Amino acid sequence: MDEEYRRRALAKIHIAKKELELDEPEYREMIAAVAPGKESSGDLNEVELHQLLDRFHELGWRPRIRRAQKRPFVPMVWKARNLWLELHRRGQVRNPSWAALGRFAKRMTGVGDLRQLNERQAGVVIEALKQWLNRPPPSPTS
Structure with a gap:
């Protein structure tokens, strides 16, 4: 055995x-x-x-899968993370968490788990973040 x-x-x-x-x-x-x-x-x-x-x-029991160990991030996801944090530093993103970036990625690509993004999808997220960075910052309301 x-x-x-x-x-x-x-x-x-x-x-x-x-x-x-x-x-x-x-x-x-x-x-x-x-x-x-x-x-x-x-x-x-x-x-x-x-x-x-x-x-x-x-009886309905299923073993839990440890997602973090299944698939590492593609390198482009780290680039997206850096852009996301830059947007947070500039005050354009309220929540700097990985989960918030995942929700943004889901809106852009339909894939919310950052570990499941392929390079093309990560590129879509990066381009959207770059465009966001190039927008003028929101003006303070009077």
């Missing part, structure tokens, strides 16, 4: 148990339903671990 798979499967099982708010008797019943005679997930073989995870999926 692949030990790495086993370790990850056991970790997912314990996370699912917690997130599904299963008490100990319910949890043990699920293990027994997958592997009669077994009471602990540590006793399960690879096939049984997979079957138990499938049962959790049937």
Whole structure:
């Protein structure tokens, strides 16, 4: 049995148990339903671990995906970030956060997750920010 798979499967099982708010008797019943005679997930073989995870999926549990580790920013996103911060320094953007830049990018490209932007889409965002920087600053209201 692949030990790495086993370790990850056991970790997912314990996370699912917690997130599904299963008490100990319910949890043990699920293990027994997958592997009669077994009471602990540590006793399960690879096939049984997979079957138990499938049962959790049937109950609606889904593992969380760590987006930050999935895909880094394309270099052009950093350029967009610098332009965004410059607009903030000039008082033309109220919120300097990544989330606010993401909302702006979504309006420009339809893609709100900056990690999902390709170079062409990042270029659209950069050009829009450059045009914004070239506009005259808002005049104070009298």
